[in-house]
Amino acid sequence: MEKSNSLSNLLKSPFLHATFYLTAAGFLCRLLGFFYRIFLSNTIGAEGMGIYELIFPIYGLCHAISVSPIQTAISKFTAEESRGNGCINTRRTLHAGLFLSFFLSSFLALLVWNGSKQIAGRFLFEERCTPLLKIMAISLPLSAIHSCISGYYYGIKKAGIPSLSQLTEQIVRVFSVYLLVHVAQTNQLQITPIFAVYGLLFGEAASVLFSTLSICLTKNCDSKKATAFWPMQLKNILSLAIPLSLNRLMLTFFQSIESISIPTSLRLYGMSASAALETYGIFTGMSMHFILFPAAITNSLAVMLLPAVSEAKSQKNHSKISHMASTNLRFCLAIGILFAGIFLVYGSDMGRIVFHNQLAGDYIATLSWLCPFLYISTTMGSILNGLGKTKTTFFHNMISLCLRILFILILVPKMGMYGYLLGVLASQLLLMLLHLYSCQKTITLIFSVFSDIIKPAFCTASALLVTKFISIRILHLYFPLSPLFELGINCMLSTFFFFVILYLTKPDGKSFLS
Secondary structure, eight states: OHHHHHHHHHHTOHHHHHHHHHHHHHHHHHHHHHHHHHHHHHHTHHHHHHHHHHTHHHHHHHHHHHTHHHHHHHHHHHHHHHHHSTTTTHHHHHHHHHHHHHHHHHHHHHHHHHTHHHIIIIISSOGGGHHHHHHHHHHHHHHHHHHHHHHHHHHTTOOHHHHHHHHHHHHHHHHHHHHHHHHHHHTTOOOOTHHHHHHHHHHHHHHHHHHHHHHHHSOOOSOTTTTSOOHHHHHHHHHHHHHHHHHHHHHHHHHHHHHHHHHHHHHHHTOOHHHHHHHHHHIIIIIHHHHTTTHHHHHHHHHHHHHHHHHHHHTTOHHHHHHHHHHHHHHHHHHHHHHHHHHHHHHHHHHHHHSSOHHHHHHHHHHTTHHHHHHHHHHHHHHHHHTTOHHHHHHHHHHHHHHHHHHHHHTHHHHTHHHHHHHHHHHHHHHHHHHHHHHHHHSOOOOOHIIIIIHHHHHHHHHHHHHHHHIIIIIHHHSOOOHHHHHHHHHHHHHHHHHHHHHHTSOTTOOTTO
């Protein structure tokens, strides 16, 4: 009876529901993103993808100043207020954050619009980015609106609206670019990366419309006076957003240096400017999207863990925090080991079949080892932020970034892109170890080398062997499929058999995450 009640409470958990909605939306968005990336690579080419990706360091800098820290602050304070005072202050917090974020993002949008030529020429070293930056600038205030509303819903553990908003944004982005390209091809116009930036703008506009309608239709328990803008809420948001913004600004600045240095270092390796941009586009626009696909799960966990840990901390419920951290650590390890095996075995085929680019496949196979480190560091970083240790996560991220930049400056001119891949693996491993060390100092992490590393690795190897056997002995002989469909079937079968074997080898009466 006790076990049944425990399972029933787990299934009714708002945290679980919110994570499920975000994960489902994340998977759908990434699935659409795959087809979108394939479409873009076939229309604007690898060099065009490289030019398109170059504007995102600037977008990230603006986002770090005006959007993401305020969204995090809204989520954190909304979670605390909804727990302690019903929802008396939640809308005030949202209004204060919206005002601040919209004002800052609009100011930055004007700066980017007016200085787009100088930014493209002197900072990005690519003048063709000028019109892309102007369109991107318009999307910043729109991103501020929907991010703040999403932060509010994360705080009250109702992730359905942000999930649908995210899905709406992706659908509109993909189909708007498809229509623009179709019109251009019909009228024999040149197709350039600016089409993709228009898709970004239209997607943001659609998500703003959806989010605004949702918040207007959501019942508000605050009184009319309580929903007005109050300076106290602005003060609270600034107290958290300013250090977060400074941290993320520094991180994003170094990430921008990292992104811009890769094509430059590849030229020192001996590549032409066009080949360097193509290689950069293949890595960022193709290979990394495969590696980040399973991160839809861990990113959803990270988003919901921050307010959940903040709430548990305010209640001084350390055992709950320890349980959440340990459970997520084991889950991320299992998922990371599984997809490391899948990308190692099928990575080469993924690049060749999906993108018709063998180099993309080689990068995927090389980066397969990144999966456990990446997924664990994402969730552990969110737990540290929820515990209020934002300075610690900032320090860890800075060390990791500096290590990657060193690899770019030292190894890439000598080894080419593989020098950077080594840097990514080394820096992500270091980041994971630093996060785990800091978490272990604060809370108790329950972990077993055999159950959490050796056993998932055995299950992964067994699942891949069973899938290979079925593919060779059954699919090839009796059900001949197209290469793309066969690749998808093999990946799904590997995942299915992994969880079956993991379940069959669990101790009696226990979940594999217990």
